[in-house]
Amino acid sequence: MITALLADDEAHALSLLELLLHQMGEVKVVGCCSNGIEALEQIVRLKPDVAFLDIEMPGMNGLEVAERLEAASSATHIVFVTAYDRYAVSAFENDALDYLLKPLEVDRLHRTVNRVKRAIAYRRAEEREPAPAVTEPAAGAPGNLSVQLLGEIQVSIAGRGRLKWRTSKEKELFAYLAVHYGSRVHRDVLLDELWPDEHYQKAKVYLHTCVSYLRRDLRQLGMEDAVIYEDEKYSLIPALEHSDYREFVETAATLLSSGGNHADSLERMVALYSGRLFRSEDYQWADEEVRHTEAAIEAQLLRLTQIYENQGDYGRMIAAGRRLLQHSPYNEEAYRILMKGYAGSGKHDEVYRVYEEMERKLDELQIQASTMTLSLYQGLKVRKQG
Structure with a gap:
């Protein structure tokens, strides 16, 4: 039996999802809540197999809950439940096992539950297997990471190619975090700097979209957990903070x-x-x-x-x-x-x-x-x- 926690600030949507899951007979709902803060607390306490999170919730939205769970290396799988269209939701797939669109469809919910079952089975099989022996990198393995901010913004790893930006805002988010190396940047600072004219809640969705894109694209270059989130602050892993700009600034200070x-x-x-720094931007x-x-x-x-x-x-x-x-x-x-x-x-x-x-x-x-x-x-x- 799969254990699940449900979080949605719309009472009727919460009741409907709970009813549909109960009718399937494969999911046990262990908790329901109406906001992100309570959802996070219950997930940490109850450790459900899966959490169905509405994206739009007061206080802390579903994206922020998922962000904090990822930072805490939680084993709970995430399924977003949202009224956003498919194009917008595709940005969140990297941070979630699946997503459901409102109004809920029974067939789609069945596919999601089956996906959750497969993910749980795969994880349990991995836990039973012995850890692989650590070996030295093979000759000809990918070379060092290169982060360029002076001139054009580029991130590349020898042997694996160059990061291709999905959107201009993804690139701008990376540029902001990279140029503020050594600092953890608060979420609200990023919202003010990158989306100054947008409504706060909408800007938060845009930020999480860009973070999702950036994590996914850096993962394709072989860099796991490249964007760090802790205490509502973002930063890059140390390897990504070593750029030509940082070397230039520190050399200038030494001179x-x-x-x-x-x-x-x-x-x-x-x-x-x-x-010039960010020459084309x-x-x-x-x-x-x-x-x-x-x-x-x-x-x-x-x-x-x-x-x-x-x-x-x-x-x-x-x-x-x-x-x-x-x-x-x-x-x-x-x-x-x-x-x-x-x-x-x-x-x-x-x-x-x-x-x-x-x-x-x-x-x-x-x-x-x-x-x-x-x-x-x-x-x-x-x-x-x-």
Whole structure:
């Protein structure tokens, strides 16, 4: 006999489901409740084989109950009961054994009960089998995980391919959790940041949909339990927190604390930067992180050009100046660096070309070059003529 707990805030829906299960003769209902908080308490206490959870319930909805049970490694199977259409419900299949649509259909309920029976039998068979011996990974096994946030957002594992995002919000959720590495982000913060204009209850459904997608897609890459949920807070497993962005930020902090005057260290940091944070996206919540990252790369490139100038390495000085100009095309300092680099290399025609390029750019802003830039340019012209 299967033991079941039922949770639905609609009394008639709860009574109907209890009656239908009783008529089948294969399910014993051990508890009924009208809200998610009570459902969670009873599941933990009664440990039923299956819980039939309505998605929309006050206080804590069915999705949140399932989330907490997963975090607690509960053995109770979940079946969602909902009025959502099939397309919307498909997002929750990863977190549940099955789902039922309202109004309930007897034949569909029979199929669900049979699925629950098979799942219970499979689990019990697994528990009887001895645990497999732990072996070393075979040669040629999939390589390391790669998480890229600078430039395009990408998650991949060598030998297993790259994660393909189902929706833009799934990708945004991952980006938010990844850029806030080392933190557990409260559910309500995610709702405010990712769905600021949506009704609270609807936003919660959207969030759980994205979490479900993300867990399923990361599982296909061989990463189990990749999204952690605890005390209404979300985070990624440690492996997913190690991204190019994290390495860039931590390297920048190390350079800042040490003075950062060694070309090798600065070059390693610059090499980490493969593009603007979330380059193809427009995440308003990320504006501060983007500004800090851009400011950090520009500051390090400026330090590099100064080191190269002091060393008389004008080729690298010019290359660093060009890269600086890519980040900040209206930055007069970058143009001054290029003019000095080309002058030091004896390429005076390039000095004039850079100055003309700068004038065209500043004309777009309807401003003129500063006195400092004009003085440098005049001095370089005099030096050439001399």
